[in-house]
Amino acid sequence: MKALVTGGAGFLGPHLVDRLLADGWEVVVIDRMDMGDRNIREHLEAGRISLHRMVLKDFDATRPLFGDVDTVFHLLPTPT
Numbered sequence: 001m002k003a004l005v006t007g008g009a010g011f012l013g014p015h016l017v018d019r020l021l022a023d024g025w026e027v028v029v030i031d032r033m034d035m036g037d038r039n040i041r042e043h044l045e046a047g048r049i050s051l052h053r054m055v056l057k058d059f060d061a062t063r064p065l066f067g068d069v070d071t072v073f074h075l076l077p078t079p080t
Helices: 013-022 041-046 059-066
Strands: 002-006 026-031 049-053 071-074
Touching: 002 013, 013 026, 026 059, 041 049
Parallel strands: 002 026, 002 071, 026 049
Antiparallel strands: none
16 A cells, blocks of 8 residues: 655654554655654655655646555645
8 A cells, every 4th residue: 555645744744654654555755844854764764755855736746646646644734
């Protein structure tokens, strides 16, 4: 199974990423990396996740990432 996590490097995302990996999922993360990679560095260094540093609203860039995932977890805040 493959999951895409938006905001996967933020405050909540790494906890979900940890759980998904523990349950055997392949994980793709989209994040602007405003907080850096400290929350997911271990997974990055081990090659356990695929990280895409981009803005979610860039539809042309992000669209291909949604093509082969089984589920999407959207953890980004709603813009005001």
